[in-house]
Amino acid sequence: MQKWIIVLLVFLAGTGLSAQTFRGSVVAGMNISQIDGDALFGFHQPGVNAGLRVVAILNDRWRVGPEILFSQQGAQRPNTSANISIYDSFRLNTLEVPLMAYYKDWRLTAEGGFSYQRLINYEVIGDNGEDVTAQTDLQDNLFALKLGATIYFSPNWGLNVRWSKHILDIDVDNGINTSFKGRSVSVRAVYTFGAGESLPKPIDPE
Template sequence: MRFTFLLLVCCTLVRTLPAQTFLASALAGGSLSQVDGDDLLGFHQPGINAGLRVVAVLGDHWRVGPEILYSQQGAKRNRNNLNISDFSDIRLNTVELPLMVYYKDWRITAEAGAAYQRLIDYRIEDANGADATDQYALRNDLFALQLGVTVYLTRKLGINFRWSRHLTDLQVDDTPRLRGRSVTLRAVYSFGSGETLPSPSGTAPALPST
């Protein structure tokens, strides 16, 4: 219900402004993640991160807007990991709704914001690889801090790097205290005319149109 409400609010905001003030993009890529508190070290859990973004163009440099993503996160034991842990694999499948602020200067975009994540389903395996999902109750509603940067190769195509960390515990119980972290690398394809920011010096050549 909370996810549906937030999505409706974002859609309403989008419809209240003129169409020319918006830029839509498709996002597709992958992530590596871990969970703090599970005694497994390293970003060894691969996952998918893909969806859509709509931003309101507030000027030459500033943008703000939501994304809607399918995001896989979790943690995984590395074959060379000697740490003692109750887990060997944690897989989280979520629908994610980040609300981000962007500052663009020519090819470079800095971004910061927060994300609401709705847990669709999850699987947890114990140290022996057996299914232990029923032993752990995870929260359906999660919140995360997100920071990132995008480098635009052309007006329409960019490469995005994003770091994310949960602000809320994954588990309903306090023990163990589990919070996820992830790093994501994605391609960003902007529809329409794409980005048209000036260069920092005003003398560099314009970005290619394709």
């Protein structure tokens, strides 16, 4: 994890040397998440979503680039739940590296891409309150689809909302008929270093 952070910091340092080509940002906020297949319905598990972003500027409208994030996901039974599940909660701590493409239209930026997540550790609690982590095998390497948008209030500050869903099952196939796929919605503040993002005028429909 530290190696990837150092690599991205080197990129950020380089933005001062080639500000016309790269932009560096800090992102920080939260996830609300659930896991399809665990019978715990609803987005009730909060978690941290924070890290660094570097984008390469292709032109006035398009950017591409990676992020390096600490991202917490999972699922949780609400206090007033009528869900029938053998689980009470999942908590996944991951190092996440999304690779995103961005399209800007004035203050609004649409985004889409894919991410690789490395599972750092996790905890699974059964419906009786017992820790069943050792009996619940999850994949170390996870992959997800990402879609979202950012509205910029100034060249430096923006608010990002992002939807994410795992592409493959996150549980290990041990011959048990289960299929777990995580989903999350992230709400994050975005601060872009230096002069920030340019805010091109909206596209004229004519």
